[in-house]
Amino acid sequence: MTPYFYKFPVLTLDSVSMEFNGEIILRDISAQVLDVCRPGMEQGQVVGFYGRSGLGKSVLCRIMAGLMTPSRGTVLVGQEQEAVAPGAVGFVQQQYPLFNHRTLHDNLLLAAARKYADAAEARRQTDSYLERFQLTAHRRKYPAHLSGGQRQRAAIAQQLLCSDHLILLDEPFSGLDIAMMDEVKKIILEVTTMDELNTVVIVSHDIQTTTALCDRLWLLGYERDASGQLLPGATISPEHQYNLAEMGLAWHENVEAEPEFVRFVEHLKEEIRQSA
Numbered sequence: 632m633t634p635y636f637y638k639f640p641v642l643t644l645d646s647v648s649m650e651f652n653g654e655i656i657l658r659d660i661s662a663q664v665l666d667v668c669r670p671g672m673e674q675g676q677v678v679g680f681y682g683r684s685g686l687g688k689s690v691l692c693r694i695m696a697g698l699m700t701p702s703r704g705t706v707l708v709g710q711e712q713e714a715v716a717p718g719a720v721g722f723v724q725q726q727y728p729l730f731n732h733r734t735l736h737d738n739l740l741l742a743a744a745r746k747y748a749d750a751a752e753a754r755r756q757t758d759s760y761l762e763r764f765q766l767t768a769h770r771r772k773y774p775a776h777l778s779g780g781q782r783q784r785a786a787i788a789q790q791l792l793c794s795d796h797l798i799l800l801d802e803p804f805s806g807l808d809i810a811m812m813d814e815v816k817k818i819i820l821e822v823t824t825m826d827e828l829n830t831v832v833i834v835s836h837d838i839q840t841t842t843a844l845c846d847r848l849w850l851l852g853y854e855r856d857a858s859g860q861l862l863p864g865a866t867i868s869p870e871h872q873y874n875l876a877e878m879g880l881a882w883h884e885n886v887e888a889e890p891e892f893v894r895f896v897e898h899l900k901e902e903i904r905q906s907a
């Protein structure tokens with residue numbers, strides 16, 4: 632196992648709760664993502680939040696992206712640990728927000744121009760990301776003419792071009808076939824190798840794929856009170872925070888086929904069944 636140590640927090644959820652009209656959706660969620668340092672390697676990390684369908688994952692994503700204010704609690708981002716503001720986190724939503732009347736190239740250039748004041752640099756970065764994500768051949772196409780995988784790659788490139796290091800993916804694997812899934816996994820891993828500070832946060836209900844890619848994993852679920860009654864609002868119990876890097880299960884070639892990984896995913900599924 633590659634040795635590693637943690638340096639500073641890059642994302643902190645501090646007692647985040649969310650209610651809509653008195654209905655508690657999220658309850659007292661705390662989690663902290665630390666920048667991980669592997670000596671001799673320029674590598675960021677992937678962390679995951681798992682939650683069953685309808686449990687509040689998209690709401691949590693919008694809160695982490697600064698697009699929704701929680702009823703209680705705070706989200707802090709970056710090395711400075713500032714309160715999150717819209718645009719501080721690259722957010723790839725389930726409905727990728729590409730502009731349909733602009734070509735793929737122009738969509739990416741628009742994103743780059745938000746981060747790079749120098750127009751020539753914005754163009755250079757756009758071309759570099761098109762190349763890196765194997766989209767150069769499709770640069771003149773409009774979003775409607777791209778395949779699902781190409782749109783996914785474009786949406787990730789777009790968010791990387793305009794944001795700093797932290798990128799949040801809401802259900803990145805839903806509706807993808809096996810080949811496309813492999814492609815998206817490859818891109819996620821590639822993003823983490825671009826810069827040591829790059830952190831990809833996956834929020835998903837695909838437990839197997841999320842676990843295979845992550846260094847850290849948090850399970851969202853419901854807790855019971857002393858009498859066995861389910862408490863309202865999804866939360867993260869202390870026993871549902873996993874350091875996969877420490878367990879030797881951080882992503883490596885064929886991790887999904889290893890008996891320890893298979894046993895661990897079975898354990899997670901059992902935990903999930905019990906917290907619903």
Ligand SMILES: Nc1ncnc2c1ncn2[C@@H]1O[C@H](COP(=O)(O)OP(=O)(O)OP(=O)(O)O)[C@@H](O)[C@H]1O
Nearest residue numbers: 651652656682683684685686687688689690691836
């Ligand atoms: N603006 C809102 N007003 C009221 N209720 C809302 C609002 N947004 C979300 N909800 C409710 O919060 C709950 C969680 O919704 P959310 O979309 O976050 O679930 P999810 O876990 O992302 O589901 P899925 O995996 O099926 O996409 C749902 O019951 C939803 O109706």
